[in-house]
Amino acid sequence: MALAVSLVHGALPLPWQRTPLDWPRDVSGCHPGLSIWEETGNSIARHLWDAGVAISCHFGQLLDEKSPLAQALFPSGLRAGLRVLELGTGCGVVGIALAHILQDATVLVTDLPEVTEIIQRNVSCAKPAAGSSIRFEKLDWDSVLPSSLTTDAMTFDLVLAADCTYNPDSSPALVDTISRLVQRSSSAVVAVAMKFRHPSEAVFFDLMTAASFLQVAKISYPLPGDSTVGDDTVYLHVYQHRGKSPRTCVV
Numbered sequence: 001m002a003l004a005v006s007l008v009h010g011a012l013p014l015p016w017q018r019t020p021l022d023w024p025r026d027v028s029g030c031h032p033g034l035s036i037w038e039e040t041g042n043s044i045a046r047h048l049w050d051a052g053v054a055i056s057c058h059f060g061q062l063l064d065e066k067s068p069l070a071q072a073l074f075p076s077g078l079r080a081g082l083r084v085l086e087l088g089t090g091c092g093v094v095g096i097a098l099a100h101i102l103q104d105a106t107v108l109v110t111d112l113p114e115v116t117e118i119i120q121r122n123v124s125c126a127k128p129a130a131g132s133s134i135r136f137e138k139l140d141w142d143s144v145l146p147s148s149l150t151t152d153a154m155t156f157d158l159v160l161a162a163d164c165t166y167n168p169d170s171s172p173a174l175v176d177t178i179s180r181l182v183q184r185s186s187s188a189v190v191a192v193a194m195k196f197r198h199p200s201e202a203v204f205f206d207l208m209t210a211a212s213f214l215q216v217a218k219i220s221y222p223l224p225g226d227s228t229v230g231d232d233t234v235y236l237h238v239y240q241h242r243g244k245s246p247r248t249c250v251v
């Protein structure tokens with residue numbers, strides 16, 4: 001069984017509903033809503049996780065270049081032609097929400113083959129902003145990068161992952177994949193959203209440090225509907241590869 005989730009970009013606290021809708025609601029006063037299909041079964045990949053939903057609800061802030069989120073994710077400013085790659089996209093909420101907000105952006109969402117059907121469904125329902133596009137490509141952290149990503153022309157401004165650090169056994173491959181992607185995109189920003197579930201997840205941060213990534217920002221987001229920081233708070237960790245001279249900012 002599949003459900004659709006409506007996300008609404010707006011002022012905090014951000015509303016969201018999990019209802020069996022099959023098309024976006026029209027919410028006046030906000031950015032047009034978008035719907036994301038997910039499954040109600042046991043698949044980890046084919047349902048929505050909190051970190052992706054939480055950060056996606058705040059992407060409207062990216063349109064304000066002075067916002068902490070815009071400054072962290074796009075330190076060189078918003079410009080036409082931004083290239084974004086999402087790892088472990090699942091149902092695609094993060095990449096689709098970004099393509100929905102950013103104009104003239106190219107968004108590539110990636111994951112294991114098991115998500116192909118649901119992500120293709122969500123991508124086909126997506127309504128990217130003017131000049132923007134989104135597509136899915138299979139990318140397994142445990143394999144070599146797809147050949148389409150290993151050309152010198154394929155660079156990224158932003159590499160994103162949401163709720164992909166819950167399994168510490170996967171962290172070495174995830175960090176290795178991020179490192180390989182950033183080799184061709186040395187000024188890329190890497191943003192990792194997570195809801196901290198277990199101390200073992202800290203290995204991801206140790207591995208990022210060992211791989212010469214410097215955390216340049218950490219932004220906290222209460223879950224939609226919550227107004228205060230708590231156990232369910234989602235943190236967006238923003239990194240740049242060493243060699244840059246980033247400003248550090250914790251919000």
Ligand SMILES: C[S@@+](CC[C@H](N)C(=O)[O-])C[C@H]1O[C@@H](n2cnc3c(N)ncnc32)[C@H](O)[C@@H]1O
Nearest residue numbers: 045048049052088089090112140141142162163
């Ligand atoms: C907890 S889900 C998060 C999904 C989505 N980002 C969200 O926020 O709803 C973790 C995702 O990582 C993906 N993943 C796990 N191991 C992977 C691997 N080796 N290569 C690529 N993706 C992987 C899973 O398929 C899944 O979609």
